Amino acid sequence: MSISISNYPVHLQDGFKPNRECLKSQGSQSEYQKVFHRDSLEVSQLSKNREILMDKIKHTVVQSAASLSDMRAGILKEIREEKGQYGYSDVVNACGLSYARLYSEIEQRYENEQYYKVDGTPLTKEDEIEWLDIQFEQEVAWQKSCARITAQGQVIQGNIPEMPTEEMEELEDSFYQAKDAYMKLYRENRRAERPLVLQSYMFGNSQMYQILNRLGNLQERVV
Template sequence: MPISISDYPVYLQDDYKLNREYLKSQGRQNEDQKVFHRDSLEISQLSKNREIVMDKIKHMVVQSAAALSDMRAGILKEIREEKGQYGYSDVVNACGLGYARMYSEIERRHENEQYYKADGTLLTKEEEIEWLDLQYDQEVVWQKSCARIAAQGQVFLGNIPEMPTKELEELEDSLYQAKDVYMKLYRESGQMGKPLFLQNYMFGNGQMYEVLNTLGNLQERV
């Protein structure tokens, strides 16, 4: 069948239109793929950022000024429930045990993981121990102040002739002795894989505790 030259432009034009539409379609697909890829990367990065933030929140340590005193109060509560009451010897032992338990928690926490402060910066074990030492110093001041205030009240009421200054100083020394002894016990217990329990140690002398225990209702002051 004869073919006219005039037929060619028709077929060429149709092919051109098809190719142009195909190229446009491919261009749109490529653009859609780029957008999809970009969005996927953004979602992936957001997911990673969320995981990082959640991990930091999970490993965030908020250092409470009442943490050590709460630990000591919990130990004394157990003593009171068991014995009905407690004296200054129990208070001294509870302070030493509370320090050792919190120290052990810090060491366990920093064995294999990193922890952070509330502002997101790294919190080291040394910083936590320094903070714990400061809290213990404040606990010693608190216990000594409670005893001094109670003694002043007893002097005012005429129940004791004078302030037990010597006993108050001995109380401070006993509290620091308790800290050292319970830390030694903690390290020995850790080596043997044993838990740390309250002991009935006598720090200082018996006369100091006799004087301090007569100062008032200890249960309401510690």
């Protein structure tokens, strides 16, 4: 004789009478097992989804508009604490070093990992470098603008005869020279496994820095 328990055939010896309560209990246990198995799968999937989400959050990059200027300010703060003050040459070097350090962080991030934008779309190394370039351009424009405004104030007060236009243009060029120099240093140091530290590079001529440093209190403006 054959009977079915929860769709599973069971063969019994002839003359054997099954206990209906027992069969009912076994059927209920089978249903409980199905529910337990289903719930376990759901919990497992939820746990897996959570791990994926946490990993994505970990690999999400928030592109800050102030990361380069913040790093530059930190470097200048260290210079001021060490020397008591800093000049435009230090500002130029700090900007170049900041760019190279942030560039190195970007390269290290993308050695073996994938990162994402805040909206969840993939972020590439090229995207981040492009954003870093924009930050650097804005930083240079800001530094030049501040120097020009200070110089205009000095002209109005009669402290200097005219706007140092040539020095302003040379200052802008110096920032980009610093960027190139520190990127070259970064690549050399990377091959030699040396840390990237501040240098005392002189970009442009010393007369330019003398004129610009006399314009006003640089310490209050830059940091």
